[in-house]
Amino acid sequence: MNPPPFRKILVANRGEIAVRIIRACREMGIRTVAIYSTADRDALHVRMADESVCVGPPETNVSYRNIPNIISAAEITQAEAIHPGYGFLSENAHFAEICQSAGVIFIGPSPESITLMGDKARAKSLMRETGVPVVPGSEGAISSEEEAIALFREVGLPLIIKASAGGGGRGMRIVHQESDFENAFQAAQTEAYQAFGSKDVYIEKYFINPRHIEIQILADAQGNVHAFGERDCSIQRRHQKLVEEAPSPFLTPKLRQEMSDAAMKAAKAAGYINAGTVEFLVDERKNFFFIEMNTRIQVEHPVTETIFQYDLVKAQIRIAAGLPIDPPGKSFGHAIECRINAEDPWTFAPSPGTIQQFMIPGGPGIRVDTAFFGGATVPPHYDSLIAKLIATGRTRDEALDRMSRGLSEFVIEGIKTTIPFHLALMDDDEFRKGQYSTGFVEPFLVRRPKETDPAEA
Amino acid sequence: MNPPPFRKILVANRGEIAVRIIRACREMGIRTVAIYSTADRDALHVRMADESVCVGPPETNVSYRNIPNIISAAEITQAEAIHPGYGFLSENAHFAEICQSAGVIFIGPSPESITLMGDKARAKSLMRETGVPVVPGSEGAISSEEEAIALFREVGLPLIIKASAGGGGRGMRIVHQESDFENAFQAAQTEAYQAFGSKDVYIEKYFINPRHIEIQILADAQGNVHAFGERDCSIQRRHQKLVEEAPSPFLTPKLRQEMSDAAMKAAKAAGYINAGTVEFLVDERKNFFFIEMNTRIQVEHPVTETIFQYDLVKAQIRIAAGLPIDPPGKSFGHAIECRINAEDPWTFAPSPGTIQQFMIPGGPGIRVDTAFFGGATVPPHYDSLIAKLIATGRTRDEALDRMSRGLSEFVIEGIKTTIPFHLALMDDDEFRKGQYSTGFVEPFLVRRPKETDPAEA
């Protein structure tokens, strides 16, 4: 029964993560302010918050990313702190700075940490200095072709050429054969220039079907840095995570310890405070390489919360208030999360619309994070995540059986969802064995059973 | 991915416990048969089961307690085993016997164990022999007044006189003053005779405001007997449990160990197999006394499941199939369950009817066990339990904060529920401090804040 660390928090997000943050605030006795666009007038996060402020029309750049309106909303409601959730302004250093200058606490790391980790080259070189293994490649942008060729010899094949300023696949080329290198390099430069105004590119070793494994860390202002084990996020389609689990069926205790140590070292070297996630690629021989650090809460944080019985969002709030946090203790059992999207289960085409029936599963080991309900509308303006279903068990098998059970109980009518995809995945032998990598989903979609599925019709 | 221990199980119950058992079966890959009365045609347990058989009209003695129809239902559906849930036929030794002779496995202890523990006097004398402390009093029925007076001297005041064949308060007298003893004894005998056809009564020490604490045990056919810690069920109104938590805020680790040892000793002495609960009264000085053993799964089993991450219903099924079970391991965190009844929150008058809106809470540390949904009807024929809300936290405070949050999110419209009672309880200082006994609820109802509550109107 400690006094709440803040009196009132503005939640600068929407959907399930806004609901998640409001839940944490309620449990802490903190009042909440929701912001919303005109498309979200009837949304659950608006209904659950103590107060709400409309910040703009549906388009996110003039509503959920509208810095002046959000800061003003905090001012007029006298909110002491802003939780940015994930996406939107959560990794915007400029927003974190403006919060600071407006006298509102940003619940997240410092603007400097966000800037540092947002600059992939700077982040990588810091990791290199710190002794954290990074993906082999150039130490920064390379401009001359000679430099590129020298590096190419060093890194070896296959490799990937990426725009320094880039993202989203533009200015990106994968090279499998030596003879392709020159052309690919020039093409990447041209594309980078066209897309980002800079022809700077860098070169990295390219991994075929690695594991995507991330370490959750929490660091407080007192200097405590804790690692909360890993999440295996290798089940992806076009770089979009679909399923996450903890622990990873692939890691050994020794590798887990090494990766956790590396992640904590990375956070300490960056002077990082608050929740963060250090993402690694792990190759078949269990070598791991730093990719990037996400300076916010992740979509998939519940799998970690569940096995550690530890509320990460409450911890973020405590840290932002300058309070120390508890160490995680030991994890127990196995947790898995399925992202249920308003999408066709096989083509992943978006399926916005009004949900007629919405009945969430319950019973042992089931957690549901959602902002939807029967009669609610999935607006076409935002991402298609409608619910996260998290199943926990004593063993991985129990967690997967429970996930199947929960998925089969989940009733969502009126729109298409990815539930049939997840149900098929839980039944897949390879997945059951834990034998998967980031290259898993595409062949799975080809081989998956095609029996007429009533939910598909 | 072991093969399921049974191919098909008939669930001889209704409501949330039938749903709970069906969930366990689904996770184990076991097909299920629901039984239902004509009042439950549209009930969730019927919808969730693979098959269903109507066994009679609404009245329980001709439907959910209709042994021939239930056995026939198992036969025509070729179910290999019957799970009785709690209530109805769950502690009916005759039913367990008939199952045996019909070649259907009864998922529970042997008919002999049920009979033994159903006979309070025999159960107590077994405990006495085994060295488990029992409530001081007569060792069996006492018929003569002389015997009664001798015992009265031994047991001391206050004491309670109970009908040997009794239950439900009839033939029961509490004696606080020596001068009342004779009259009370005679009155109890008369009432016992009128109610049960036998004037046998027995005498026990009466505890003023004890704790009601029970130990969950599991015993398999291999001889493994495990204790899963305690549940504190002291929050009761007229012997009806309203709230249960684990661990008890009252027990010391030493006392927990002693009570667990006593419970395991009791189970071993009785040759007990399957899940059972040994109930104790604990007095202010932390002396504990055996009251009875419940030979079935309890309503409040989820608090134990949650802190041990252990599925007790699956364990029951495994044990019934002759399989060994895992030891519990260490518990972690704190769990609390609120029974949400279709009742007036302050008078507890039943409030059956149609539920217009039904939205269950979600997010971290929340479990909901229910058989209801929007549009469903709470029939007047059965008990008023409509949902169990279970909240888990790292600490007791976190669990209670989470329970408050979950209760405030729970939307049930169209009928009255006990949610406002539970919300007020979670805010109560005495309850927060863990200072309560079986005498807690009545004064709480008097002192509770009476501010106009919108949910009360």
Add this chain to the structure above:
Amino acid sequence: MTNSEIQELLALLQNTNVTVFELEQEGTRIKIQKSPLAVSDAFRILPSHQNRMEGVNVGTPSDRTTVSGSPNPSHRIITAPIVGTFYRSASPESAPYVEIGAPVQKGQILCIIEAMKLMNEIESEFDGTVRAIFLENGQSVEFGMPLIEIELTAES
């Protein structure tokens, strides 16, 4: 139409999925519109709805007899009083107790429901003629399932 008739209608509609109900009495016009949120459809995506055994025409909840109404006022439907297996004859070798079109008397055995190895004889409660036999030999029956339809002998 009186208020109590309307009241009855409302009570009737309360537990249905009907959202729009229209009635025009002179030209006899009826319109019934059902809710898109059909509660009874809620679980249709569950994979568990195959081998369901569902009784039809089961008597009202308070109905303990084995008889339920038929759309035809001069007909009665005998429904299963117990759960078990339906047989039309005393043994595989014997002839069926009754055939369609056969006259029956009150007290006459119509069929057997086997339950827990016991053969329970189901008797007619009426004098009349067998108009329908709803089940095959050896089929499973649940409580309230229609067994046999009898057209009552016209009272004289």
Add this chain to the structure above:
Amino acid sequence: MTNSEIQELLALLQNTNVTVFELEQEGTRIKIQKSPLAVSDAFRILPSHQNRMEGVNVGTPSDRTTVSGSPNPSHRIITAPIVGTFYRSASPESAPYVEIGAPVQKGQILCIIEAMKLMNEIESEFDGTVRAIFLENGQSVEFGMPLIEIELTAES
């Protein structure tokens, strides 16, 4: 139908899901419409619905301008383009920019919304007359909130 009959009917309807009820007595026409579970009421029991700030008359989702429709076709409502604090004058000492009944010209300052310590002047987009001022000085405004209603000058 008498008043007390209507009253009875209303009481009857009070606890049902019926949202539309029509009755025509001569030809006996009835229409009953039930709500498909009133979603917008779902959260009314939550304790969090007090200090809610809810805009009214907010423009359609695609509407980026600061104007929204008024029930009166010759009127326009200027709505808040940004979140902040509403002021009717440049400073506590100054006179309000406009009063009800005052004529305004396109481009004329109507009020100020303070946001992040900046005073944002809100200009009229029309020639006309101020017919309503919806907010008090110093009140908080959210996006889309109605500020001022203007009756357009009739075009000649």
